[in-house]
Amino acid sequence: MSTAPATPAAFFERPTLVGDRVALEPLAATHAADLAEAVAVGDLWQTWYATHIASPDRMPDDIASRLEQHAAGLSTPWAIVDRESQKAVGITTYLNIEPTNRRLEIGSTWLGRSYQRSGINTEAKLLLLGRAFDDLGCIAVEFRTHWHNQQSRAAVARLGAKQDGVLRNHKVWPEGTIRDTVVFSIIDGEWPTVKRSLEQRAAHRS
Template identity: 45%
Template sequence: MPAKTPQPLTLTGRHVRLEPLTEHHLGDLFLAGGQDEEVWRWQGGPAPQTEDELAQQLRAVLEEAGRGESVAFAVIHLESGRAVGWTTYRDIAVEDERLEIGWTWYGRAYWRTAVNTECKLLLLGHAFEDLGMGRVQLKTDHMNERSQAAIARLGAQREGTLRRHRRRPDGTWRDSVYFSLLADEWPGAKARLTARIRP
């Protein structure tokens, strides 16, 4: 089956719902992570101090999606009914059966909860099982050890590091650490992730 281009849709689990990101989510998102420097430390800029500043970030995500370069999701915490972060499919190459999960953040209150695990379970499952992707990649700043550990816990393989890959807002250079999961590795990873979010 040839791979398919991802489209905006809603994916629902037991703890989170991923739905198309819109400006309607702005208020919840600001409450979840606005003004928190630790949340935004690795996002390529300072924490937004006002809803307007966060709106500029959100519009950049939506503009990229509008150009067909990504698919953006709001992360809805089902218990509270609130948007607590966003995530995207990006770097999409259907002919090569690959995409990236990235530009992801969650409010700090949801770190080390089922939120990230179930988001990745939903996104990876859709990519491999519905879209027919053969490879999903994730990358992060070489200094972001928390993110690297979280990606490794998904079962993704660390592939290597692109040195001096991106300039940070403060002028220093980021090395990007790349991870990937392949279609034939997905069944085992799915079983482990599913077990982790059981009560």
């Protein structure tokens, strides 16, 4: 079960979270060059369902926008840093933060193609979930993804999250297509088992 709930302000704090392979650092303008380099590999930002990923030239503006949302109490963003290279290779965020209801969403996440399937995502999620359940006292952590993003849906399921349902016609995207959003969650009673599974996967970099 989760610990006692933290103060509402704690949900928006951004301590550096450190694992064996990855560190989650408070997102800052200084990460822009690394992130532009990471996103350029394979033109990651052009993936049609990934509208939250900025192009290399837009990365400074994207970071500024994310920091504005943090200042407004709407999100809590981190840079995903590969400890071996000491480079920022992606972004991850707490969204839909509800301190009163002791829940939040992990989302608006991307990881450079060169670092996918390397174990970095697994360890980053382990760090974020640990903070949510063990430090903040959350009773539920949510994940949302595009119905057609099969890679993301499979990755969330591998974390141990269960599908809650599908929000049909949930969002109208800039080019006019409609997004159906798949909602997953992990609840506090499931966290000990999920944590053990993720620790084993992280140790094998899977």
